[in-house]
Amino acid sequence: MTAFQEWFSDFSNEFYMCFIKEDRYKLLVSGVGVTVKVSLLAVFIGILIGMLIALCNLSKRKPIRFIGRLYTDVIRGTPSVTQLMIIYFVVFATVGLDKWIIAAIAFGINSGAYVSEIIRAGILSVDHGQTEAGRSLGLNGFQTMTRIVIPQAVKNIFPALCNEFIVLIKETAIVGYVGLMDIQKAGDFIKSATFITFIPLIGTAIIYYVLIKILTLLLHRIEIALRKSDMR
Amino acid sequence: MIKVKNLHKKFGGLSVLNGIDEHISQGEVVVVIGPSGSGKSTFLRCLNLLEDVTEGEIYVDDELINSPKVNINEVRQKMGMVFQQFNLFPHLTIMENITLAPVLLKKMTKDQAVKKGMDLLRRVNLEEKAQAYPAQLSGGQKQRVAIARALAMNPEIMLFDEPTSALDPEMVGEVLDVMKDLARSGMTMVIVTHEMGFAREVASRVLFVDQGVIMESGTPEEVFCRPQNERTKLFLSKVL
Numbered sequence: 001m002t003a004f005q006e007w008f009s010d011f012s013n014e015f016y017m018c019f020i021k022e023d024r025y026k027l028l029v030s031g032v033g034v035t036v037k038v039s040l041l042a043v044f045i046g047i048l049i050g051m052l053i054a055l056c057n058l059s060k061r062k063p064i065r066f067i068g069r070l071y072t073d074v075i076r077g078t079p080s081v082t083q084l085m086i087i088y089f090v091v092f093a094t095v096g097l098d099k100w101i102i103a104a105i106a107f108g109i110n111s112g113a114y115v116s117e118i119i120r121a122g123i124l125s126v127d128h129g130q131t132e133a134g135r136s137l138g139l140n141g142f143q144t145m146t147r148i149v150i151p152q153a154v155k156n157i158f159p160a161l162c163n164e165f166i167v168l169i170k171e172t173a174i175v176g177y178v179g180l181m182d183i184q185k186a187g188d189f190i191k192s193a194t195f196i197t198f199i200p201l202i203g204t205a206i207i208y209y210v211l212i213k214i215l216t217l218l219l220h221r222i223e224i225a226l227r228k229s230d231m232r
Numbered sequence: 233m234i235k236v237k238n239l240h241k242k243f244g245g246l247s248v249l250n251g252i253d254e255h256i257s258q259g260e261v262v263v264v265i266g267p268s269g270s271g272k273s274t275f276l277r278c279l280n281l282l283e284d285v286t287e288g289e290i291y292v293d294d295e296l297i298n299s300p301k302v303n304i305n306e307v308r309q310k311m312g313m314v315f316q317q318f319n320l321f322p323h324l325t326i327m328e329n330i331t332l333a334p335v336l337l338k339k340m341t342k343d344q345a346v347k348k349g350m351d352l353l354r355r356v357n358l359e360e361k362a363q364a365y366p367a368q369l370s371g372g373q374k375q376r377v378a379i380a381r382a383l384a385m386n387p388e389i390m391l392f393d394e395p396t397s398a399l400d401p402e403m404v405g406e407v408l409d410v411m412k413d414l415a416r417s418g419m420t421m422v423i424v425t426h427e428m429g430f431a432r433e434v435a436s437r438v439l440f441v442d443q444g445v446i447m448e449s450g451t452p453e454e455v456f457c458r459p460q461n462e463r464t465k466l467f468l469s470k471v472l
Contacts, residue, residue: 127317129317133320135305138337
C-alpha cells in the first residue's frame with residue numbers, strides 16, 4: 001500500500017467514527033439548529049436593545065444619557081462568557097424558560113451594547129438638514145426620526161450591523177457553558193467520544209465557515225437592494 | 233400675518249439678532265438682503281422656530297408661536313420652507329418626497345396627495361421626474377422639487393433661505409422663475425437671497441439687515457435707488 005492509500009484508509013475510518021457511527025452527524029445537524037436559532041433571536045433582541053440604548057445616548061436629558069452610557073460601559077467591560085453565566089445561573093435561575101431562549105437573551109443583551117454604538121453613529125451620520133426639512137413640513141420629532149432619519153441611517157449602518165451579526169454567531173460558540181449542544185459543543189462531544197481531534201474540530205470550523213458564508217452572501221444582496229436610491 | 237417684536241437670538245455668547253421688529257402682511261413678498269453673517273438667515277429660521285428664540289415675540293396669525301403652549305408642528309404646517317441645500321429626502325422618490333407630509337399628517341388621502349403632487353410637478357415643469365430619486369436630478373431640479381414639496385402642505389407662507397446660493401449659475405434662472413410665478417399667485421413669501429435683480433423685480437418690500445437689526449426697509453425702488461442708511465449704501469455699492 002502506498003502512503004497515500006494508507007492515509008486515505010485511516011481518514012475514511014476516522015470520518016466514519018466521527019460522523020456516521022451512532023448517527024453522530026445528527027448531533028452536528030441539531031447543533032446548527034441551536035446556533036442558528038440562538039443567533040437569530042439574539043440579533044433581534046440586540047437590535048431592539050441597541051435602538052433603545054442609542055436613543056438614550058442621543059437624549060437631551062442627562063440622566064437618560066447616563067443610563068445608556070452605563071449599560072454600554074458595563075457590557076463592554078465584562079466577558080460575554082461571564083455575562084452568559086450570570087444571566088443563566090443567576091438572573092434566570094428559577095425561571096422555567098427554554099435554555100436556548102435564555103442564551104439568546106444573554107447574547108442579545110451583550111450585542112445590544114455594540115449595536116447601540118453602531119446605530120448612534122448611523123443616526124448622527126444623517127445630515128441635520130434632513131431633520132430640519134422634516135420638522136419644517138410639520139412632522140414631529142418622532143415622525144421625522146422614523147420616516148426620514150432612521151431609513152437613511154439603516155442604509156449607512158447596514159454593513160456594520162452585518163459584521164456585528166457575524167461576530168455574534170461566532171460568539172454563541174460558548175453556549176456549551178450552560179449546557180446547550182450547539183455546533184461547537186457537538187464537535188467537542190464527538191472529539192471526546194472518539195478520541196479523534198482533527199476531524200471533529202476541522203469539521204466544526206468548516207460548518208461555521210459555510211454558515212457565515214451563506215449569511216454574508218444573503219446580506220450582501222439586501223445591501224444592494226437598500227442602495228437602490230443611490231443609483232443614477 | 234407675521235408679527236415680530238423685539239426679536240433677539242444668541243448662540244452662546246455670540247449675539248446674532250439684536251432686536252428685530254417687523255410686520256409682514258398677507259400677500260407681501262419680502263426680500264431680506266444683507267452681508268454674510270448679518271443674521272438674515274437666522275431671522276428667517278426663527279420665523280418657524282428652527283432656531284429657538286432667545287428673547288422677543290413672534291406671532292403668526294395673531295398666535296404667539298414661541299410659547300411652550302403652542303404646538304409648533306401645527307404652526308409649521310402653515311409655513312413652507314425651502315433650504316439652500318434643498319434637503320430632499322434621498323431615500324424617497326420625488327413623488328414620495330412631496331406626498332410624505334400631507335399623507336402622514338392626514339391632510340390628504342394618498343390619492344389626493346399624488347394628484348396634488350402631479351399638479352405641483354407640472355407647475356415646476358418636472359412631471360416626468362415623479363418616479364425618479366433625488367440623486368438623479370440636477371441642483372435646479374432638486375430645488376424646484378423642494379418648492380413643490382413645501383407647497384404640497386398648502387402653506388399660507390413660504391420661507392426661502394438662500395434658495396439659489398448652492399446652484400450652478402445656469403440653474404439659478406429656472407428656480408427664480410418658479411418663485412416669480414409663486415409671487416404672482418399671491419403667496420406670502422419671505423426670501424433671503426443675494427440675487428439683487430430678482431429682489432428688485434419681485435419684492436413688494438426689501439429689508440436690509442446688518443449686525444442683527446433691520447437697518448432699512450422699503451420698496452425695492454426706495455432701498456435700491458434712494459437708500460437712506462450709510463450701511464445700506466456701502467453694501468449696495470459692493471454688490472450692484
